[in-house]
Amino acid sequence: MSDSQLSPQFADRVERVEPSATIAVSNLASELKSQGKDVVDLSVGEPDFPTPENVVEAGKDALDAGHTTYTPSSGIPALREAIASKLRDDGIDADPGELIVTPGGKQALFETVQALIDDGDEVVLLDPAWVSYEAMVRIAGGDLTRVDTTPHDFQLEPALDALGEAVSDATQMLVVNSPSNPTGAVYSDAAMAGVRDLAVEHDITVVSDEIYGRVTYGTEQASLASFDGMSDRTVTINGFSKAYSMTGWRLGYLHAPEGVVDQAGKIHSHSVSCATNFVQHAGVEALQNTDAEVERMRDSFRERRDILVDILADVGVDVSLPDGAFYLMLPVDNDDQAWCEAALEESYVATVPGSAFNAPGYARISYAASEERLREAVDRLVSDGFL
Numbered sequence: 001m002s003d004s005q006l007s008p009q010f011a012d013r014v015e016r017v018e019p020s021a022t023i024a025v026s027n028l029a030s031e032l033k034s035q036g037k038d039v040v041d042l043s044v045g046e047p048d049f050p051t052p053e054n055v056v057e058a059g060k061d062a063l064d065a066g067h068t069t070y071t072p073s074s075g076i077p078a079l080r081e082a083i084a085s086k087l088r089d090d091g092i093d094a095d096p097g098e099l100i101v102t103p104g105g106k107q108a109l110f111e112t113v114q115a116l117i118d119d120g121d122e123v124v125l126l127d128p129a130w131v132s133y134e135a136m137v138r139i140a141g142g143d144l145t146r147v148d149t150t151p152h153d154f155q156l157e158p159a160l161d162a163l164g165e166a167v168s169d170a171t172q173m174l175v176v177n178s179p180s181n182p183t184g185a186v187y188s189d190a191a192m193a194g195v196r197d198l199a200v201e202h203d204i205t206v207v208s209d210e211i212y213g214r215v216t217y218g219t220e221q222a223s224l225a226s227f228d229g230m231s232d233r234t235v236t237i238n239g240f241s242k243a244y245s246m247t248g249w250r251l252g253y254l255h256a257p258e259g260v261v262d263q264a265g266k267i268h269s270h271s272v273s274c275a276t277n278f279v280q281h282a283g284v285e286a287l288q289n290t291d292a293e294v295e296r297m298r299d300s301f302r303e304r305r306d307i308l309v310d311i312l313a314d315v316g317v318d319v320s321l322p323d324g325a326f327y328l329m330l331p332v333d334n335d336d337q338a339w340c341e342a343a344l345e346e347s348y349v350a351t352v353p354g355s356a357f358n359a360p361g362y363a364r365i366s367y368a369a370s371e372e373r374l375r376e377a378v379d380r381l382v383s384d385g386f387l
């Protein structure tokens with residue numbers, strides 16, 4: 001075989017990105033677990049509860065009823081209507097025709113970025129930012145401008161001046177993720193209004209990733225598209241993974257002005273065709289009949305957040321109190337990559353380096369774990385000198 005067959009010329013778009021750092025840590029943690037190590041895995045971005053029983057039953061019923069074919073590309077009408085109704089409850093003037101149901105929120109984001117970002121287009125991210133935004137923009141050829149909320153306790157409102165300086169008429173897209181992964185910050189209504197003012201002034205499309213929208217502990221998160229002037233410039237991203245504990249089902253959606261839906265729909269139909277049929281039926285049940293279960297999970301996350309913050313305070317570590325999602329940023333060494341690697345290899349505690357989110361000096365902890373495991377993790381980190 002010749003050398004050229006062994007090393008194909010890969011496309012620039014894949015050379016520009018790295019594999020997901022969070023998935024890399026999870027893989028290493030799984031490897032250690034398979035070697036019999038007792039790993040406390042606080043790296044995973046998923047609830048540790050089973051999918052609600054009625055949702056599982058709805059999925060099984062859909063399979064039994066033969067819902068195993070392709071569906072309309074943008075989703076079954078019943079689910080699109082249920083999603084539109086949820087969005088209307090959130091104050092968004094939603095129509096089922098302005099929606100695409102996707103295999104996970106990630107695919108919805110990917111299609112959005114592919115539809116709107118060309119080579120050299122400017123996308124603004126709020127740091128610390130979820131790992132995949134940067135990769136998606138780079139794959140599309142876009143350029144990144146970053147605004148850091150770290151000095152402001154991860155809040156957006158005090159960073160609005162910096163955001164105002166970062167955006168311009170050349171900005172094509174701004175990504176807002178509240179509640180935030182990795183910080184757990186929930187942005188104030190004033191912050192969202194500030195985003196609206198800037199977006200309108202500079203004619204920017206805002207991607208509002210609201211996947212943790214139902215996991216908040218204080219005030220509810222206002223949907224950006226519900227703000228005056230935002231309905232025709234907001235792409236709302238959401239999904240079933242987090243609120244309904246349905247990560248493996250792969251179900252999400254985007255809601256956007258018709259033109260964006262038409263263009264993103266091309267990417268959608270030529271890549272995944274549609275989301276899985278019986279999963280969409282389970283999604284209808286999740287949206288319509290799980291309020292009590294969603295609340296129960298949220299209360300449990302809140303309890304664990306409080307426990308973890310207390311345990312950390314007891315060992316002298318102060319953290320910003322997250323108001324949503326199930327993550328917390330732990331201040332660690334400047335070399336957070338080395339810290340996380342050592343904590344995993346020596347204490348068998350898995351966390352994600354803050355650098356993955358452009359937040360060096362931190363490790364992201366997911367507290368979607370039992371109280372016993374959270375205590376165990378902090379005990380190990382303290383006794384091995386990591387905290």
Ligand SMILES: Cc1ncc(COP(=O)(O)O)c(C=O)c1O
Pocket residue numbers: 045103104105106107130177180181209211238239240241247251252
């Ligand atoms: C901020 C954020 N957006 C989107 C996603 C995508 O989730 P999914 O594709 O499972 O719906 C995730 C998953 O971790 C996330 O944390």
